[in-house]
Amino acid sequence: MMSMTKKGTDSVRVAVVGGGAAGMMAAIFAARAGADVTLFERNDRMGKKLRITGKGRCNLTNNCELNEFLANVPTNPRFLYAALASFSTADTMAFFEEAGVPLKTERGKRVFPMSDKAGDIVAALEKQCIRAGVHILHRRVDELLIRDGTVYGVRCGTVEETVDAVIVCTGGRSYPTTGSDGDGYRFATAAGHTVIPTQPSLVPLVAHGSLCAAMQGLSLKNIGFCIKDEASGKTVYEDFGEMMFTHFGLTGPVVLSASAHLHEMHPEKYAAYIDLKPALDEKTLDARIRSDFAKYQNRDFLNALDDLLPQKMIAPMVRLCEIDPRKKVHSVTREERERLVRCLKALKIPIRGFRSIDEAIVTRGGVNIKEINPKTMESKRISGLYFAGEVLDVDAYTGGFNLQIAFSTAVAAGTAAANVAQSGTKTGKNG
Ligand SMILES: Cc1cc2nc3c(=O)[nH]c(=O)nc-3n(C[C@H](O)[C@H](O)[C@H](O)COP(=O)(O)OP(=O)(O)OC[C@H]3O[C@@H](n4cnc5c(N)ncnc54)[C@H](O)[C@@H]3O)c2cc1C
Numbered sequence: 492m493m494s495m496t497k498k499g500t501d502s503v504r505v506a507v508v509g510g511g512a513a514g515m516m517a518a519i520f521a522a523r524a525g526a527d528v529t530l531f532e533r534n535d536r537m538g539k540k541l542r543i544t545g546k547g548r549c550n551l552t553n554n555c556e557l558n559e560f561l562a563n564v565p566t567n568p569r570f571l572y573a574a575l576a577s578f579s580t581a582d583t584m585a586f587f588e589e590a591g592v593p594l595k596t597e598r599g600k601r602v603f604p605m606s607d608k609a610g611d612i613v614a615a616l617e618k619q620c621i622r623a624g625v626h627i628l629h630r631r632v633d634e635l636l637i638r639d640g641t642v643y644g645v646r647c648g649t650v651e652e653t654v655d656a657v658i659v660c661t662g663g664r665s666y667p668t669t670g671s672d673g674d675g676y677r678f679a680t681a682a683g684h685t686v687i688p689t690q691p692s693l694v695p696l697v698a699h700g701s702l703c704a705a706m707q708g709l710s711l712k713n714i715g716f717c718i719k720d721e722a723s724g725k726t727v728y729e730d731f732g733e734m735m736f737t738h739f740g741l742t743g744p745v746v747l748s749a750s751a752h753l754h755e756m757h758p759e760k761y762a763a764y765i766d767l768k769p770a771l772d773e774k775t776l777d778a779r780i781r782s783d784f785a786k787y788q789n790r791d792f793l794n795a796l797d798d799l800l801p802q803k804m805i806a807p808m809v810r811l812c813e814i815d816p817r818k819k820v821h822s823v824t825r826e827e828r829e830r831l832v833r834c835l836k837a838l839k840i841p842i843r844g845f846r847s848i849d850e851a852i853v854t855r856g857g858v859n860i861k862e863i864n865p866k867t868m869e870s871k872r873i874s875g876l877y878f879a880g881e882v883l884d885v886d887a888y889t890g891g892f893n894l895q896i897a898f899s900t901a902v903a904a905g906t907a908a909a910n911v912a913q914s915g916t917k918t919g920k921n922g
Contacts, residue, residue, distance in 0.1 A: 492712070494591075500657050500900075502525060502526055502527040502572065503525070503526045503527065503655045503656065503908070503909055503911055504512065504526070504527045504528075504529075504642065504653070504654040504655045504656075505521045505526040505527070505528045505529070505655065505656045505657070505658065505905075505908045505909060506528075506529050506530075506531060506632075506645050506654040506658070507519075507521070507528060507529070507530040507531065507625075507657075507658045507660060507897060507905075508531050508632045508645065508657065508658065508659050508674075508675070508678075509531070509532065509659070509660035509661040509662060509670075509671075509675070509685075510530050510531075510532030510534070510537035510538065510627065510660075511537075511538055511540055511541060511660060511662050511669075511670075511671065511880065511897070512538065512541050512616075512652050512717040512880060512894050512897040512898060512901070513660035513880025513881070513882075513897040513898070513901040513904075514530060514532065514537075514658075514660035514661075514879075514880070514898060514901070515537060515538065515616040515619075515620055515658075515660070515800055515900060515901075516616065516622050516879075516897070516898050516901035516905065517660055517879050517902070517904050517905035517908070518525070518623070518625040518656045518775065518905065518908070519616070519619045519620055519623050519625065519905065520614070520753075520901065520902045520905030520906050521658070521905035521908050521909040522620070522625045522905075522909075524622050524905070524906050524909035524910065525614070525909055526622075526908065526909035527596065527624075527626075528557065528624070528625045528626065528655070529614065529625070529626045529627075529652065530620065530625050530626070530627050530628070531628050531630050531631070531645065531647065531764075531766055532627065532628075532629055532630075532641040532670075532866035533629070533630065533631035533632075533670050533871070534669075534670045535629050537613060537615075537616070537617055537620075537627070537668055538612075538613035538616065538803050539669040540608060540662065540666060540670070540671060541612060541613050541616075541713075541894075542609050542610055542613055543609065543666075543669070543890075544609050544894065545601075545603060545614050546608060547606070547607075547608070548603050548607045548612075549603060549604060549608075549609030549612045549894075550601045550602065550603055550889075550891040551583065551587065551594075551603070551604070551891055551894050551895075551896070552580045552583045552584060552602045552613055552891040552892075552894060552895040553565070553599075553600050553601060553602065553890045553891040553892055553895065554580060554581075554584070554596045554600040554601075554602050555580060555600045557572075557575055557576060557579065560575060560580065560732055560892065561650035562711060562775070563887050563888045563890060563892045564885065564886070564887040564888075564892060565751055565886070565887070565888070566855060566884060566885055566886045566887075567860050567884060567885050569753065570860040570863075570865050570883075570885060571865070571885060571896060571899065571900070572601040572764075572865070572900040573865045573866045573903070574865065574866075574893060574900050575700070575896075575899045576643065576900035576902040577899075577903065578898065578899045578900070578903065579629065579645070579899075580602075580891075580895055582902075583602075583898050583899075584602060586603070586898075587612065587615055588857075590615040590616075590618065590677050590684070591611060591615060591618075591909065592604050592605075592606075592611050592615045593605040593606075594799075595837060597662075597869060601890055601891050601892070602891055607862045608749070608867060613804075614793055615626070616909070619640060619912070623773075626859075627794065628647075630648075631647060631674075632645045632646070632647055632674070633646050633647060633648065633861045633922055634646040634678070634680075634681070635657055635659075635678050635876065636651060636653075637681075637682055637873055637876075639872060639921065640654070640872070641873065641874045641875055642654075642657045642682075642874070642875040642876040643655075643875075644657075644698050644699045646812055654877060656875040656876070656877065656908040656911040657875065657876055657877065658809035658868075658874065658878070658879055658901075658904045658905065658908050659675045659678055659679070659876070659877065659878045659879070659882055660675075660878075660879050660880045660882065660904075661673075661675030661678070661880075661882050661899075662675070662691065662854075662880060662881045662882060663853060663854025663857065663881040664676070664689055664848055665691060665694075665848050665849065665850070665851035665852065665853060665854050666850075666851075669851060670874065671685070673689070673879070675857075675858070675878070675882035676689070676857065676858070676882070679858045679878070679882070681731070681907040682741065682870065682872060682873045682876060683872045684855060684857075684858055684859060684862050684870065684872060685859040685861075685862060686856070686858055686884075687856040687858075687859055687884045689848065689854050689857060690756075690845070690853040690854075690855050691750070691845045691846065691847065691848040691850070691851030691854065691855070691857055692750060692751045692851055692852070692854065692885060692886050693741060693747045693748070693750055693751055693851060693853050693886075693888070693889060694747065694845045694846050694848070694850055694851035694852065695737065695739070695741060695742035695750075695845075695846040696740050696741045696746055696748060696750060696752045696763065696842065696844075696845065696846070697739050697740045697750070697842070697843045697844050697845065698739070698740035698741060698840045698842060698843060699758070699842070699843050700813070700839040700841065702807055702872075703736045703738070703739070703740050703741060703840065704737075704738045704739075704915065705734075705805050705806070705807045706804055707736050707737050707738045707802075707809055708735070708736070708737075708803070709736045709804065710733065710734070710735040710743065710803060711733065711734055711735070711765070711767070711804045712733050713728055713731065713732075713733075713769065713770075714731065714732070714733075714734060714745075714765055714766060714767055714769065715729075715730075715765070715766030715769035716728075716729070716730055716731070716732065716734060716745040716746070716749065716763065716764075716765055716766070717729040717730075717731055717763070717764050717766075718752070718753065718761050718762070718763050718764075719749050719761065719762055719764065719895065719914075720750050720760060720761060720797055720832075721759065721760060721761065721762050721841075722760070727752050727753065727761070728749040728752040730745050730749070731745070731746060731769060732744050732745035732748075732766070733745060734746050734756075735783060739765060739846065740840070740841075740842070740843070740846075741840060744857040744889065745862070746763075747889060748873055748888055748889055749763070749850060750845060751886070751888050753842075753845075753857075756842075757844075758763035758843045758844060758845055759841075760840055761842040762842060763840040763841075763842055764837040764838065764839055764840075765837070765838070765840065766835075766837060766838075766840040767800070767804075767835045767836070767838060768835050768836065770788065770908050773832050775828070776835060777828060777832050779799075780799065780828055780831065780832065782827070783795060783796070783798050783799060784820040784821065784823065786798075787820055787821060787861055788819075788821045789794065789819065789820075789821070790819070790820055791816060791817050791818065791819060791822050792809065792814055792815065792816055792819075793805065793816035793817065793819070795808055795820040796808070796809070799835075806826035806836055808835075808838075811830045811833045811834050811838075812830040812833075813830065814827045814831065815911055816901075825827060838856075838873060841896070847885070851879060852889070852893070852905055853886045853887075853893050854881055854886065855884075855886045856884055857882050857883050857884040857885070858878050858882055858884060858886065859884055860882050860883060860884050863878060863883065866903065866907075867903055867904065867907035868883075868900050868903045868904035869907060869908075869912045874909055874911075875896070875908075877904040877908050878900075878909065879897070879900040879901040879903070879904040879905075880896070880897040880900060880901060881893065881896075881897060885900075890892045896917075
């Protein structure tokens with residue numbers, strides 16, 4: 492048996508598996524509700540992933556109303572309604588401000604710590620864990636102990652710990668070096684749950700051909716970006732913003748956001764279209780090109796685009812619009828100019844697939860929410876077993892939504908788990 496800090500012999504004993512965003516929050520709320528809580532984190536530090544969120548600044552929530560929030564959750568938004576209604580974005584902000592972390596709201600209602608330090612969010616959660624009396628063990632849980640439809644403990648190596656409730660907060664399977672490599676899915680499957688197959692979301696996109704590689708490292712701001720389903724011609728995503736070319740394809744904020752909208756990915760399904768001059772319509776752009784050509788009338792075409800495009804783009808774009816690079820600009824025809832305008836307004840990048848899940852910001856798929864009580868996050872299959880955070884089959888767009896989902900589901904699970912014995916849910920209920 493492992494040693495646990497006992498609040499009292501009557502206290503409900505809760506094991507929280509995973510010390511990330513959801514795990515720490517679940518532990519705090521279970522302990523505040525009177526439970527005797529042990530948190531198991533396999534790393535020697537808590538919140539390894541949290542520390543790298545928001546490029547180290549931690550976009551911890553989004554300062555928006557519930558309906559707007561749910562519109563930013565493409566997978567299973569209705570399941571989250573109860574949890575978000577009882578622990579809202581405003582509650583998250585109040586929680587951290589009361590914990591001594593001043594916050595600020597930026598563009599797109601994104602909330603960050605005033606200090607711009609994700610470490611401050613982790614430190615606040617750790618401090619609240621300690622203050623609430625959570626016992627932290629840096630151990631990896633190998634197995635959940637289940638008998639007759641009821642969870643009764645966890646096993647770490649050869650050591651077993653008996654508890655009344657277990658909250659699985661092991662995260663998804665993206666960025667596995669942070670410790671989140673899919674243990675929770677294994678636990679869920681062993682407990683008789685269905686796990687919806689996982690795939691990457693908020694992930695860079697791999698392109699066909701060598702065009703992107705030719706421009707690798709080039710970052711574009713204020714571009715129009717859309718993705719079309721090539722078979723139907725339907726636009727599945729459209730936005731303005733920032734992106735970058737890489738040796739494999741495309742990355743950057745608009746690209747990651749777009750990836751969350753791409754379903755049933757296969758190598759011929761989607762193409763990205765980049766509008767390099769979103770502020771100019773085709774006619775105005777043509778006039779702008781003609782004025783550049785007049786300015787550089789004796790130059791070769793290849794050397795007349797300096798005012799129009801970043802240096803790294805010129806040679807690839809010239810090749811793409813199939814105009815002789817050595818042709819003098821005064822003899823570029825109207826049809827050739829039109830081809831150039833089309834390339835500038837809709838630079839086509841056929842998409843081959845997603846980059847690996849290792850590089851994804853979030854994991855799509857996970858524990859089937861139909862088997863989870865949306866108010867308490869308790870398993871409908873195993874009594875006393877709860878799931879919170881990214882391990883569940885929920886995911887959202889960028890903007891602080893994913894961390895808020897972790898916090899809200901964790902508060903629901905922690906509060907319910909602390910009351911597991913009193914509420915009489917531990918009666919054993921298979922199926
Ligand atoms: C680079 C990057 C940037 C991001 N930026 C943002 C952002 O700014 N805003 C936002 O809302 N979201 C962001 N996200 C997504 C967000 O980080 C996750 O959705 C969130 O961390 C999920 O919380 P979680 O607690 O469910 O899982 P995690 O935070 O992944 O925590 C899971 C924890 O469980 C531990 N664990 C796993 N298995 C075991 C085991 N068997 N025993 C013991 N411990 C175990 C892991 O070590 C880990 O510490 C970002 C993600 C990445 C990768």
